[in-house]
Amino acid sequence: NAGVTQTPKFQVLKTGQSMTLQCAQDMNHNSMYWYRQDPGMGLRLIYYSASEGTTDKGEVPNGYNVSRLNKREFSLRLESAAPSQTSVYFCASSVGPVTEAFFGQGTRLTVV
Amino acid sequence: KNQVEQSPQSLIILEGKNCTLQCNYTVSPFSNLRWYKQDTGRGPVSLTIMTFSENTKSNGRYTATLDADTKQSSLHITASQLSDSASYICVVSPYYGNNRLAFGKGNQVVVIP
Numbered sequence: 001n002a003g004v005t006q007t008p009k010f011q012v013l014k015t016g017q018s019m020t021l022q023c024a025q026d027m028n029h030n031s032m033y034w035y036r037q038d039p040g041m042g043l044r045l046i047y048y049s050a051s052e053g054t055t056d057k058g059e060v061p062n063g064y065n066v067s068r069l070n071k072r073e074f075s076l077r078l079e080s081a082a083p084s085q086t087s088v089y090f091c092a093s094s095v096g097p098v099t100e101a102f103f104g105q106g107t108r109l110t111v112v
Numbered sequence: 113k114n115q116v117e118q119s120p121q122s123l124i125i126l127e128g129k130n131c132t133l134q135c136n137y138t139v140s141p142f143s144n145l146r147w148y149k150q151d152t153g154r155g156p157v158s159l160t161i162m163t164f165s166e167n168t169k170s171n172g173r174y175t176a177t178l179d180a181d182t183k184q185s186s187l188h189i190t191a192s193q194l195s196d197s198a199s200y201i202c203v204v205s206p207y208y209g210n211n212r213l214a215f216g217k218g219n220q221v222v223v224i225p
Contacts, residue, residue, distance in 0.1 A: 004155075042116070042201070042215035043156075058212065090155055098143040098205045101213070103155035 002026050006091050006104035013081040013111045021076040021107050023091030031094045032074035033058075033101065034066060036087040043090065049074055050097065081111045115139050116216035118202050124222045125192055133219040135185040135202035146203040147176050147187045150218065156201055159187070189221070197223045 007022045025032065030051045035043040045058030049068040063085060065077045074093075078085060088108050094101040116137045125131045137145070144163050148156035160169045160176040162185075168177045173190045189196055199218040206212065 040217065042217045044215075045212060092155075100146070100158050100161055103148075103157070105155050106153070 004091055004093055004102050004104035006089075006107050008107060009105065011107060011109050013078075013109065015082060015111060017081050018077065018079050019081065020078075021089055021091075021109075022073070023075065023104060024073045025091075025093040025102070026072065027093060027102065028071070029093035029095055029102075030071070031096055032068065033092040033094075034064075034074070034076045035090045035092065036060065037090060037106075038087050046076065046089075081109075083111045085109065086111045115214040116202055116204055118200075118216040118219050120219065121217070122220035122222070124224060127192060127194060127223050127225050129192055131189050131192060131221065133187040133189075133200050133202075133221070135187070135216055137183050137185070137202070137204045137214065137216075139204040139206055139214050140183070141207035143205045143207045145176075145178055145185050146205070147174070147185075148201040148203060150199045150201060152198070159200075187219075192221075192223045194223050194225065197221060 004025045033048045034046040037043050044060050047066040049055045052071045055066050067075045088106050090106050091104040092101045119134045146161045147159045149159050150156040159171050159174050162169050162178045164180045175188045178185045199220050201218045202216040204214045
């Protein structure tokens, strides 16, 4: 049972490059989330998807786009990477908005 | 203003000793309060989840308490082990859901032999 799987685990981008972070869960969860974690700060919500076919902005959505491809997969896209987007990104999923969330292993992204 | 404040920010404890981590929150009303453990370079893993009506919940050597009146929670680690070295994150889920969990910055615990 894999849980929440994120790819890639590490990535280095040049300013202005684009990339997509992939996330898949095998727990049949309805809700999926993308967070970023920066030193000295709590996790901050970028986007979430309450159910297949819906997405909503979180606390820090600027510079990102998301796609809920199906119930299993939720991708995060950086169209034009900036150094301020250097961070560790976590995908998470849960049955619903108030139930326990399960996190992936994270993607460490560096933008130079 | 952060809705979840944790203290101490970091602490070092000797293997075998106990420690208590504090979480104060302002989220109201709330649905549940969670404690997560995050090992270095890994994603957070759930330790406990308590609804507003629960006062205590245990998971092995981890015991969480909740006082909804004072809006305080604590996580007690008994007989610490080297593997307890991690960041412990307090998370509050608002009553109305909306998927916007409130995260604390974490308590960094280092257990030394």
